[in-house]
Amino acid sequence: MPKAITVPAIKAMAANGEKFTMLTAYDATFSSLLSGLGVETLLIGDSLGMVVQGQESTLPVSVDEMVYHVQAVARGNKGALLVADMPFNSYGTVEQCLDTAGKLMQAGAHMVKLEGGAWLCESVTAMSRMGIPSCVHMGLTPQSVNKFGGYKVQGREDDAAKAMINEAVAVAEAGADFILLECVPSDLGKAITEAVPVPVIGIGAGNDTDGQVLVCYDMLGLTQHRLPKFVKNYMQVHGNYEAAVTAYIQEVKAKTFPSKEHGFE
Structure with a gap:
């Protein structure tokens, strides 16, 4: 059994300039395969609503369903x-947030991820006080798809970019252990990574973040929908899952993925 990856270990990697990898996993089989190949962090994402359940968005996923999948991945x-998503409408107050996070941690998660910005600071601090590591997901937050009017790049305007940088600093100061940026201009991804003292994970956020994440079904070509711009289909090039995942790890660490074609301006 390899030595377990911890939150401090990922922070040390980022501080030393070593890139780290994250892929989604929703069951024991993928968890074993991906972690066995050396993926440092696995995200039990509420994206399971779309890729596993066949939903149109992440919104229908419940806390009980997340607990089930966290247990399987663990x-x-x-x-x-293991990082577990807190599903839609499950962390609106500090009390609700602690309750949801506690259930996911007891199911086997090592960290919880929640979508938002500076309004989460009180909850992030409360979780930190209780020993619950957190990752704040910013930029394109899929649970807010109806508010955004679709899956759109965020932070392109100067005011929006400055606000996102300020909010990232705020949640880090409040106790967030990681920040995840989705679908933001590459320059903004770099600016936020440089502005905060915690590791930043990118998905469609350029090549200057500390780590990268993709949905495993997407990077293995196991999807029926059109792949987003930020995805590279590794299976198409490498032919089997072991070679595909290994190539993903190597390219992230060598900083050849994501390339400019996978980012936004």
């Missing part, structure tokens, strides 16, 4: 850090 895990 059983198959071979040392990766």
